[in-house]
Amino acid sequence: QQQVKQSPQSLIVQKGGISIINCAYENTAFDYFPWYQQFPGKGPALLIAIRPDVSEKKEGRFTISFNKSAKQFSLHIMDSQPGDSATYFCAATSPNTGNQFYFGTGTSLTVIP
């Protein structure tokens, strides 16, 4: 059972554009939704995270939008830069699952100059 579904699989965006990656989850017990950024040869690095008590969280150029009723959340990267080119994973977890993270399948983002 795929707990977290992520789309698109790959994304190409012009420099300065907005990158949008979407995730949907099944388990209503999930209460923490992080986004991780992964560069080749590196481990996933926490980018930004949200809990379901808010609908949006912004940190610099990165924003998470959260829709609890639809069980969806998305990452928006404003003013995308070539240095943002990486693979992005959404994840979800809850204390009921032993704090294990359920990852989405990843989105390969390419920002072209």
Added chain:
Amino acid sequence: EPEVTQTPSHQVTQMGQEVILRCVPISNHLYFYWYRQILGQKVEFLVSFYNNEISEKSEIFDDQFSVERPDGSNFTLKIRSTKLEDSAMYFCASSEWGQPQHFGDGTRLSIL
């Protein structure tokens, strides 16, 4: 900034051999995890560990796998008899309860 360190960065092993992957979690973290990422695929949970015992494990984590915290700093993943399909990146992570997990840069395991 403290980080999770993993060794070796690349391990090549013959099929059927035992392999031990090592991790040094962030020093004040109490929760430890192993994940696997097959090339080009998503990160998959293997096992979580707290208070010297396994908290959760996935169906991937069968009897061929074991974890250990042999001393106050190291956290190891052992695969007893490796199979070709064990070839993957293995990531260690650590956290405080309810806080984000911090990942190491992984060990690339290649089974020949």
